[in-house]
Amino acid sequence: MRRILRWVLLAAVTVAATVPLTLLGVPSAALFAALVVGIVLALLAAAPVGVPRRLGVAAQGVLGVYIGTMVHEDALAALGGDWPVVVGIAVATLALSVGAGALLGLHRDVTPLTGSLALVAGGASGLVAIARELGGDDRVVAVVQYLRVALVTASMPVVVTLIYHADRSRPDAATAPGDQTSWSDVAAGAAPWSDVAAGAAPWYLSIAMVIVLVLVGGTVGKLIRLPGAGLLGPLALTVALEVSGLTFGLSVPVLLVQVGYLLIGWQAGLAFTRDALRTVGRLLPAAIGLIVVLTVATAGLGVLLARVTGLSLLEGYLATSPGGVYAVLATAVETGSNVTFIIAAQVVRILLMLFAAPLLARAVMRLSRRSQRRAITEDSSEPIRVAD
Numbered sequence: 001m002r003r004i005l006r007w008v009l010l011a012a013v014t015v016a017a018t019v020p021l022t023l024l025g026v027p028s029a030a031l032f033a034a035l036v037v038g039i040v041l042a043l044l045a046a047a048p049v050g051v052p053r054r055l056g057v058a059a060q061g062v063l064g065v066y067i068g069t070m071v072h073e074d075a076l077a078a079l080g081g082d083w084p085v086v087v088g089i090a091v092a093t094l095a096l097s098v099g100a101g102a103l104l105g106l107h108r109d110v111t112p113l114t115g116s117l118a119l120v121a122g123g124a125s126g127l128v129a130i131a132r133e134l135g136g137d138d139r140v141v142a143v144v145q146y147l148r149v150a151l152v153t154a155s156m157p158v159v160v161t162l163i164y165h166a167d168r169s170r171p172d173a174a175t176a177p178g179d180q181t182s183w184s185d186v187a188a189g190a191a192p193w194s195d196v197a198a199g200a201a202p203w204y205l206s207i208a209m210v211i212v213l214v215l216v217g218g219t220v221g222k223l224i225r226l227p228g229a230g231l232l233g234p235l236a237l238t239v240a241l242e243v244s245g246l247t248f249g250l251s252v253p254v255l256l257v258q259v260g261y262l263l264i265g266w267q268a269g270l271a272f273t274r275d276a277l278r279t280v281g282r283l284l285p286a287a288i289g290l291i292v293v294l295t296v297a298t299a300g301l302g303v304l305l306a307r308v309t310g311l312s313l314l315e316g317y318l319a320t321s322p323g324g325v326y327a328v329l330a331t332a333v334e335t336g337s338n339v340t341f342i343i344a345a346q347v348v349r350i351l352l353m354l355f356a357a358p359l360l361a362r363a364v365m366r367l368s369r370r371s372q373r374r375a376i377t378e379d380s381s382e383p384i385r386v387a388d
Helices: 002-023 029-043 053-068 073-077 080-104 112-118 124-134 138-162 183-187 203-223 229-244 254-269 274-309 313-320 325-334 339-374
Strands: none
Touching (some): 002 029, 029 138, 029 254, 029 274, 053 229, 053 254, 053 339, 080 112, 080 274, 080 339, 112 124, 112 138, 112 339, 124 138, 138 254, 138 274, 138 325, 203 229, 313 325, 313 339, 325 339
16 A cells, blocks of 8 residues: 555656646656656655566657657658758767767766766657666766756757847748648647647557557567667657658657656656765766757757758757757747758757667677776786776
8 A cells, every 4th residue: 555655646746747847848847757756755765666667668669659750751851962961960969979978977976878878969768768778877867868958948049049149930931831730839839740740540549559569669679689679669660650651640649658758757766866866966067068068069060051051050050959859849930940851850860869879888888898808907807996
């Protein structure tokens, strides 16, 4: 009975915190609320022990399908002949993220792997979901990733107004001919890949398709030994179906996505201890500094993208922003920017980051093992002690 009451308390407080955060337009409000509430209740010894593994994997699968529905053939076709440049910019963003993560990994409280995952500039919720499975500390990854999204989102209106001097009163120009999505709905906070899309399948059919995609994608991912198979298997399968046009109007129900966010947030939050909280606190100044550097560097990539493709400087900035996709889309709508190109570029960035992260994790772990072997002296088989 005590265990049940703890789950009821956790769910009730999280939902109560999610509602106002959603109304305020906080990105991934359910995940953030679940993370914070989970931390507080864990520190007060009033929380459940943790999220059952099967529920965590199921949440990863739902999130994978949800991200996969971002991909639309028409949107990606908007890149046209500029797609090599967009992919190159995304790869450069990944390289900057890896460099920033390596610097964060020099902190005595963070392993190189955790630092790398924490500063990968894209797919924050997905990375939090699979960080533990990849060998990283999902508590640190959750806090730093959400901090990145929050800082980018909060700074965007200031940057757009003071640096780019954008006119934010031209929403009518934001709908490209042939688009099936109402971008004014995006500005109001609705995801462009949600139920606002025309021709969406009924909710019960969508749920059935989600279940099949999660089970098949996760199973195949495990069989081929795909890192983070619970997330990336369903994601890859959904992307393949979207590109081939065989999703039959799949649209992941909002409630199902919110439940997935809650489970992922709880997974990280419930694992917090007082020592872990102090560790994250010591880490924040370095993390904030690196996030600022990363944001400025990607803005420079935006200038390059604008010069090569003929976009405006504002559109280049929005297309290369290292996070805050909802704020990006809303700003693009308000300023009459090329929304279709911007969302396609953002989708390329997010997918690249998510699929590259497991490969990055493997590479970092191999390098760590090699460095540990080199640390063994000829006279002793005991490795030199280093900070955990």
